[in-house]
């Protein structure tokens with residue numbers, strides 16, 4: 001009964017490819033995580049999907065993890081080869097089974113890493129869930145949105161298919177706005193300036209939906225008298241490779257940004273507020289691109305904070321006179337340790353700050369993480385799981401939720417709308433710019 | 439002492455231990471055959487931690503139930519964890535004390551400590567079996583090995599508890615069963631999830647190393663969060 005002989009069963013081409021590629025993607029960290037789970041269930045309540053769907057075990061982190069763990073055990077762990085079903089090892093044979101795996105890897109997990117930090121064994125499910133996504137993407141099994149956005153980033157160079165002319169025109173428009181706001185016709189948004197101290201990269205969402213944040217950043221650089229520039233290419237610091245699990249895409253996108261900074265001989269790469277962009281470009285990018293970066297790289301949160309601390313800009317917190325809470329982006333908090341600087345900065349620019357609980361690395365996902373915003377088929381599921389976030393937001397009693405992530409801005413706006421909360425979302429760059437004393 | 443009991447206390451245990459060590463050696467070799475992913479990213483975070491500090495924190499995590507939400511909010515589960523593992527140590531220790539240092543068991547204090555640890559672990563074992571069967575989340579992730587390992591350990595605690603006095607005057611049945619089950623346990627462990635302690639240092643070290651470099655470990659919590 002436990003000595004299952006399934007080797008003669010016919011396997012689809014894609015299923016075989018997934019199994020073969022899994023072997024190539026495994027490393028010691030991954031194998032440790034795959035082998036170490038003791039099925040204790042301690043991670044269960046850490047997942048917002050579980051909390052929002054009580055009684056449904058298919059959302060439990062270990063249950064989801066077992067979907068790929070079974071395949072690993074069957075093919076790469078010899079205890080699973082000896083007595084497969086005794087230790088829960090099981091192979092994959094059909095494309096339908098791969099579709100089911102897709103539903104779990106993309107539709108039931110935002111790779112938020114909250115279960116990871118709550119596992120006593122140190123099992124990093126979020127990391128191997130990303131690997132699972134990558135295996136599926138490699139055989140063309142992925143949500144339509146993931147395919148679309150990945151294609152845009154491969155072919156056009158950014159996630160939202162923004163053409164170069166559109167990008168440059170938007171910058172030009174924001175430059176005019178800047179000149180009006182600071183009352184100086186010489187104020188500039190420099191493009192491709194050589195030897196700048198700062199090369200500023202953004203999220204394409206800023207071009208498409210939120211050009212105000214580019215203007216706000218430009219205003220801050222202007223006030224600080226910074227020698228800065230924006231690149232004409234390689235300006236998208238977001239990276240869909242993080243979400244799709246495609247390391248090749250991740251490496252190519254991050255590589256484009258790094259190459260442009262090097263070409264411009266920039267001293268420092270600064271990334272606008274975006275959790276996954278920061279994580280991808282600052283942390284994972286060098287691994288994916290297999291490249292050691294020689295220049296400094298930091299989040300604009302740190303840049304703005306340093307401007308204030310060094311007296312390069314002056315702010316008046318009374319200009320932001322509402323009540324504010326802060327939402328930590330999963331990628332910033334659980335993967336990059338960016339939790340204190342935003343709070344320090346907030347304390348400079350707002351008077352009424354109220355902490356959200358839980359917070360920092362224990363905060364809950366906005367539910368739009370892991371590329372979930374691009375997967376419309378899972379929207380109802382996502383919004384249902386968002387009840388956890390909605391309750392967290394509501395309990396703060398504030399009028400604004402501040403976040404350092406464009407993806408979270410969209411995720412939180414969805415939550416606020418769906419649960420009819422009396423709240424608005426804003427970013428630090430907007431608050432700092434508003435508080436500027438020029 | 440009968441020849442069979444002598445055999446079970448000595449030769450059988452030695453064979454089982456050698457077998458276990460051999461499989462563990464192969465297992466560790468298998469684990470190390472996978473190359474560790476190289477990390478190129480420059481450090482992030484506040485600069486007050488590093489990969490070494492992160493790794494140390496991560497490894498010591500198990501001794502700090504307050505640092506993880508999962509253990510902080512379920513103190514009873516943590517207590518169960520502690521008692522269960524103390525019971526394992528005591529039961530294993532007993533299999534060495536009886537053949538090699540039986541004099542220790544003349545002390546009623548030693549007997550009392552061992553029986554407390556093992557008895558408490560037995561009770562926790564029963565609670566864990568009930569949880570594994572009745573908790574919908576845990577049941578859904580349980581494999582036959584999960585059930586068998588737990589039942590095996592719990593039964594083993596039971597036999598160990600009664601073997602503590604090391605008294606064969608009323609018959610050797612309990613001691614024989616305890617030593618035969620111990621031998622089976624030792625040989626089964628490397629193939630089962632019970633061998634998780636082999637992976638623990640590795641998974642926690644690598645996670646800590648990465649999250650230390652990223653400034654995430656040690657985890658930060660706002661002072662006000664302490665009592666939440």
Ligand code: SF4
Pocket residue numbers: 036037038039040041042043044061062118119120121122123125
């Ligand atoms: S992932 Fe960790 S916490 Fe979750 S069931 Fe496995 S060992 Fe337990």
Ligand code: SF4
Pocket residue numbers: 046047048049060061064108109110111112113114115116125126
């Ligand atoms: S990574 Fe986040 S969403 Fe995914 S299972 Fe873990 S806690 Fe849930």
